Amino acid sequence: MKPETPAPWSPLDNTGKLFPSIQNHRYTGFFRISVTLKDPIRRGVLQDALDLIMPRFNFFQVRMSPGLFWYTLVEDLPLPRIWPDSNNPCIRFKRPFRDPHLFRIRYYDKRIALEISHALTDGFGALEFLKTLVWAYLEERKNQPLDSQGILTPGQPSDPRETEDAFLGIYQKGLPKVTPRSQAFQIPFPRLGAGNYRIITGEVPTDKLKALAQTQGCSITEFLGATLLWSLQALKETLHQISKHEKPFRIMIPINLRKFFPSPTLRNFFTTIPLELDCRLGHYDFEEITKKVHHFMKAELDEKLIRQQIARNVEGERNPVVRVLPLFLKSFFLRGIFKRGEKLHTMSLSNLGVVEFPQAWSEEIQGLDFIPPPSPHNPVNLSVISFGNRLSLTFGRVLEDTRLEYFFFNHLRSLGLPVTISSNQESD
Amino acid sequence: MAFCPRCGVQTHEKTCALCSTPIPPIPDLPWQPPAWPRTSPEDPSMVYPTFLQRRNQAFALVTSIILLAGMILLAVDVYQDWKLDWSLVPLIALGSAELYVYFIFFFYRSFLWITGGILGTTALFLFLIDAADTGQWFLTLGLPIVSTLALLMIPTYFIIRKSRRHGFNVPGFLLAGCGLFCLSLDALITHQLTGQWLLTWSIIVTLAILPMGAYFFYLHYALRREVNIKRTLHL
Numbered sequence: 301m302k303p304e305t306p307a308p309w310s311p312l313d314n315t316g317k318l319f320p321s322i323q324n325h326r327y328t329g330f331f332r333i334s335v336t337l338k339d340p341i342r343r344g345v346l347q348d349a350l351d352l353i354m355p356r357f358n359f360f361q362v363r364m365s366p367g368l369f370w371y372t373l374v375e376d377l378p379l380p381r382i383w384p385d386s387n388n389p390c391i392r393f394k395r396p397f398r399d400p401h402l403f404r405i406r407y408y409d410k411r412i413a414l415e416i417s418h419a420l421t422d423g424f425g426a427l428e429f430l431k432t433l434v435w436a437y438l439e440e441r442k443n444q445p446l447d448s449q450g451i452l453t454p455g456q457p458s459d460p461r462e463t464e465d466a467f468l469g470i471y472q473k474g475l476p477k478v479t480p481r482s483q484a485f486q487i488p489f490p491r492l493g494a495g496n497y498r499i500i501t502g503e504v505p506t507d508k509l510k511a512l513a514q515t516q517g518c519s520i521t522e523f524l525g526a527t528l529l530w531s532l533q534a535l536k537e538t539l540h541q542i543s544k545h546e547k548p549f550r551i552m553i554p555i556n557l558r559k560f561f562p563s564p565t566l567r568n569f570f571t572t573i574p575l576e577l578d579c580r581l582g583h584y585d586f587e588e589i590t591k592k593v594h595h596f597m598k599a600e601l602d603e604k605l606i607r608q609q610i611a612r613n614v615e616g617e618r619n620p621v622v623r624v625l626p627l628f629l630k631s632f633f634l635r636g637i638f639k640r641g642e643k644l645h646t647m648s649l650s651n652l653g654v655v656e657f658p659q660a661w662s663e664e665i666q667g668l669d670f671i672p673p674p675s676p677h678n679p680v681n682l683s684v685i686s687f688g689n690r691l692s693l694t695f696g697r698v699l700e701d702t703r704l705e706y707f708f709f710n711h712l713r714s715l716g717l718p719v720t721i722s723s724n725q726e727s728d
Numbered sequence: 729m730a731f732c733p734r735c736g737v738q739t740h741e742k743t744c745a746l747c748s749t750p751i752p753p754i755p756d757l758p759w760q761p762p763a764w765p766r767t768s769p770e771d772p773s774m775v776y777p778t779f780l781q782r783r784n785q786a787f788a789l790v791t792s793i794i795l796l797a798g799m800i801l802l803a804v805d806v807y808q809d810w811k812l813d814w815s816l817v818p819l820i821a822l823g824s825a826e827l828y829v830y831f832i833f834f835f836y837r838s839f840l841w842i843t844g845g846i847l848g849t850t851a852l853f854l855f856l857i858d859a860a861d862t863g864q865w866f867l868t869l870g871l872p873i874v875s876t877l878a879l880l881m882i883p884t885y886f887i888i889r890k891s892r893r894h895g896f897n898v899p900g901f902l903l904a905g906c907g908l909f910c911l912s913l914d915a916l917i918t919h920q921l922t923g924q925w926l927l928t929w930s931i932i933v934t935l936a937i938l939p940m941g942a943y944f945f946y947l948h949y950a951l952r953r954e955v956n957i958k959r960t961l962h963l
Contacts (some may be wrong), residue, residue, distance in 0.1 A: 323905065325774070325776060383772060384765070384770070384771075384772040385765050386763050386765065386771045386772065386776065387765055387766060387767045387771065388767075388771075388773045389772075390775045391773040391774060391775075393772040393773060393774060394772055394773070394774045395774035406765070408765050409761050414808070425802075439787070475732065491779075492778070493775070493776055493778030493779065493781070494775075494776035495773065495774045495775035495776040496775060500745050500746070500766070501763070502737070510848065559741035583924060701744065702747070702748075704744055705745075705746055706746040706747055709735065709737055709746055710735055710736075710746075713735065713736050713737060718738065719737045719738065720737065720738040720739065721732075721737045721738070721739045721741075721744070721745050721746060722739065722740065722741065722745070722764075723737075723741065723745035723763070723764075724763070724764035725745055726766060
């Protein structure tokens with residue numbers, strides 16, 4: 301009898317290694333990017349499109365397998381299926397529906413959504429996958445070839461570097477340690493029960509927001525970071541009577557490293573920079589905050605500083621003591637380290653930037669939305685994505701309280717920006 | 729599209745997602761499907777019970793076990809001679825256990841409430857046990873021990889809480905509190921037995937504890953963060 305060949309496997313990347321150890325029923329590690337088309341989605345066509353593109357993205361068709369020292373990705377799964385969308389996105393499935401795939405495709409009305417684990421990829425990789433899926437779906441639905449410029453089509457041979465751990469390529473040995481940070485202000489409201497994830501999406505015109513940011517002399521990310529810090533300050537001022545410890549606000553901003561170190565990798569390849577505002581020094585005006593944020597980001601987006609952060613992460617993984625620790629002990633320590641790390645910032649602001657599709661069929665698309673992963677430690681997070689003249693700002697929260705979102709969108713309104721709000725809260 | 733009269737944002741929904749203000753309906757507005765599907769039993773996403781729901785379920789379970797145990801005790805005791813006899817002490821213990829569980833489950837966030845509740849329950853338990861027996865030692869021994877414990881625990885908690893940095897000083901304060909409690913306990917027991925205020929075994933315990941506490945204070949206050957340990961220890 302012929303012996304059964306073991307399924308191909310691959311290691312997780314440096315950032316991805318963290319996620320299987322820390323994820324649980326509250327912190328699922330799933331984030332979501334969705335595309336809204338102009339016509340309702342046809343489930344069968346979408347399933348055909350997914351089946352068509354999966355051979356090109358076979359490194360996404362994997363399950364997490366615990367090894368003796370690390371988790372690995374094993375390629376032995378059948379083709380994924382399409383799921384109807386849910387009122388609670390990015391949440392674990394109930395037992396009969398549990399799916400070992402690290403991503404799922406969902407549909408609702410005119411929307412196709414990709415929910416994917418951070419263990420597998422980052423926002424860039426997820427976006428590339430979703431772009432290919434939308435291209436394949438539209439081609440199947442229209443039954444005619446469509447322009448595929450800038451799309452990773454199934455016919456193309458895949459580049460082996462798409463699955464590389466790009467952090468190792470830019471790792472520089474012998475750099476000094478990163479200066480540790482103090483703990484940051486934590487949003488104090490009671491958390492919702494596990495499995496509940498509240499979403500509020502605000503749509504604003506990209507051109508007006510860009511013009512507004514330019515009047516302050518900063519980029520859109522800097523402007524939104526400043527607005528978020530201003531909102532946190534307003535929130536803190538309303539809570540002053542009940543606040544016990546004064547700690548600075550710190551917003552974590554993920555940075556796509558492909559802009560600094562070109563790489564075709566579809567695995568995680570990002571680092572984070574912190575935006576900080578110390579409320580103990582007194583009240584800041586919005587102009588003061590934007591100026592501070594602008595200069596701070598200019599200073600922090602430095603290739604050498606980024607290399608220093610990456611060296612810390614890679615050295616953590618390569619540490620001989622860490623390497624020989626069995627997986628259950630590693631997971632135990634990683635959970636503690638992650639929890640400590642989450643206390644060093646208040647929330648995150650993730651901007652995927654402007655997404656472009658080939659001109660020939662981009663008119664089929666209404667817009668894109670991006671939802672951050674739910675986190676009990678940082679209970680509110682903001683994600684941003686833009687397509688055409690529609691910029692989507694999505695707050696994901698595990699709280700009932702909406703004061704932060706209220707302050708944020710009201711500030712944008714007060715600056716003359718029209719805001720359209722939608723949410724997954726059922727109101728009747 | 730409708731506007732929220734309070735926030736000024738546009739929305740398709742019936743209430744504003746930001747401020748919960750009802751949105752005034754616009755009559756001739758075309759119908760729009762909701763932005764998200766409604767919750768349905770077919771939804772594969774898992775919704776777990778909230779912490780409060782799980783706490784209430786656990787409390788109900790513990791209470792029913794205690795009640796069941798109490799009813800069995802009562803039935804066995806009363807069945808023999810139609811009198812409440814030996815089951816009184818275990819019934820008092822079960823009642824106290826229920827009160828302990830209540831304070832732990834419902835007041836775990838407030839140190840003062842949980843300490844007050846647990847110490848109060850302990851005092852009540854000792855009083856009832858004493859009353860059920862000879863009625864001799866509660867006022868002279870039981871109540872003073874519980875009161876001393878309260879008088880030491882509450883100030884120790886506030887001193888720890890008010891300290892600017894939490895580190896090795898926390899075990900230092902706890903050991904100091906334990907040492908003082910041992911001294912008081914020893915004095916109260918000796919007084920009850922001999923009628924004299926004497927310290928016996930507690931001196932040995934305190935002499936063992938206090939140097940350790942002092943060492944923790946030294947580590948915390950003398951070896952501050954700025955001190956280079958490698959340089960101090962000539963490593």
